[in-house]
Amino acid sequence: HVEADLAETVRPGWLSRWETTSRHLTLGKLIGLGRFGQVIQGTLHTPGGETISVAAKSVRRKNAQCYRNFYREAAILVTVHEDEHHNNAHSNIIQLLGLINETSQKYILMEYASKGSLLRLLRHAQKQNGAAPLEHGFLYAVDIARALRELQRLAITHGDVAARNVLITADHVAKLADFGLGRDVYAPVKDVDDDDKNRENMAENEFIPLNWMSVEVLERGEYTCQSDVWSFGVLLWEIATLGQEPHYGGNPHDNPSCLRLARTLRRGIRLRRPPECSGEMYDVMMSCWHENPSERPSPDEVETRLLRLTPGFE
Numbered sequence: 001h002v003e004a005d006l007a008e009t010v011r012p013g014w015l016s017r018w019e020t021t022s023r024h025l026t027l028g029k030l031i032g033l034g035r036f037g038q039v040i041q042g043t044l045h046t047p048g049g050e051t052i053s054v055a056a057k058s059v060r061r062k063n064a065q066c067y068r069n070f071y072r073e074a075a076i077l078v079t080v081h082e083d084e085h086h087n088n089a090h091s092n093i094i095q096l097l098g099l100i101n102e103t104s105q106k107y108i109l110m111e112y113a114s115k116g117s118l119l120r121l122l123r124h125a126q127k128q129n130g131a132a133p134l135e136h137g138f139l140y141a142v143d144i145a146r147a148l149r150e151l152q153r154l155a156i157t158h159g160d161v162a163a164r165n166v167l168i169t170a171d172h173v174a175k176l177a178d179f180g181l182g183r184d185v186y187a188p189v190k191d192v193d194d195d196d197k198n199r200e201n202m203a204e205n206e207f208i209p210l211n212w213m214s215v216e217v218l219e220r221g222e223y224t225c226q227s228d229v230w231s232f233g234v235l236l237w238e239i240a241t242l243g244q245e246p247h248y249g250g251n252p253h254d255n256p257s258c259l260r261l262a263r264t265l266r267r268g269i270r271l272r273r274p275p276e277c278s279g280e281m282y283d284v285m286m287s288c289w290h291e292n293p294s295e296r297p298s299p300d301e302v303e304t305r306l307l308r309l310t311p312g313f314e
C-alpha cells in the first residue's frame with residue numbers, strides 16, 4: 001500500500017506527458033540529501049539526441065513517509081507546470097523535465113541549478129568576506145517573491161520557503177524548489193506509522209524547521225499563501241545574516257515545541273534586526289511576520305517593496 005503508483009497521484013494524461021524511462025538517464029554523484037529525498041546529478045538523453053543536465057530526485061529510504069513526500073512533490077510540480085505553454089514553469093520555479101516511474105527506479109527529473117542552494121552561497125559568502133552582503137542577495141529574494149505570486153495564482157502553498165530550498169542557476173536566477181513538504185508531512189508527526197521504522201522517522205522529525213513557521217502553522221497547521229509570506233520574511237533574514245540559523249533566543253539548535261514557540265510569537269517576540277540590515281529592509285521582514293495573516297503583504301506587495309529598496313533594478 002505504501003508504493004502508491006505515481007499514476008494515482010498524478011492524473012494519467014499529465015503523467016504520460018512527463019514520463020520517461022531510466023534508459024534515457026545516466027546517473028552521476030549525490031548532490032543533495034534531505035529528510036525524505038535524495039538528489040543525484042544526472043544526464044538526460046532526449047529522443048532528439050540532446051543531452052541535458054538534470055537533478056534526479058528519489059526517496060531517501062523506502063518507507064511510507066518518504067514515498068508520500070515523493071509523490072506529493074511530483075503531483076505539485078506537475079500542477080505547477082500544468083497550464084503553462086510548452087511545459088515551462090514560471091521562471092522562478094524549478095523546471096520539471098520528466099518523471100520516471102519504474103518499479104525499482106522512481107525519479108523526479110528537474111533542471112540542474114549549477115550554483116546549488118542559496119543557503120550554501122550565503123554561508124560561503126560569510127566565510128569569504130565576513131560582513132559584506134551577498135551580491136544579488138536581495139534580488140534573489142525578488143525572484144522568490146515572484147515565485148510566491150505564481151503559487152498564489154495557482155492556489156498552491158509551498159510550506160517550506162527557506163534559503164535551503166532556493167536554488168541558484170548559472171546565470172544567477174533564483175528558483176523555488178522542494179515542493180515535497182508542507183501540510184501533510186508536518187501535520188502527521190504524531191501519527192507517523194507505528195512500525196519498526198519509527199525510530200528512524202523520529203530522527204527525521206527532529207529536523208522539522210519550526211523557526212520558519214508562522215504562528216497559525218505552529219498552532220493549527222494552517223498553511224496558506226500568507227504563511228508562505230511569513231517564511232519568506234525569515235528567508236530575508238537569512239539573506240541579511242548570510243545564512244545564520246534563525247532562532248528566538250536560547251540555543252539556536254534547540255528545537256522548542258510548536259506550542260512553546262507559538263506562545264513566544266504571540267507575545268510579539270520576533271527575529272531581531274541583523275546588525276547589517278537597514279531599517280527599511282527590517283520593516284519588510286516585520287510586515288511578513290504580522291500575527292494576523294491577512295495583514296501581511298501579498299507576494300506582489302513584497303516584490304514592489306523590495307524593488308523600491310533596490311535602486312536601479314527593474
Ligand code: ADE
Binds near residue numbers: 031032111114
Ligand atoms: N540540489 C537539489 N536539487 C538541485 C537542483 N535541481 N540543482 C542543483 N542542485 C540541487
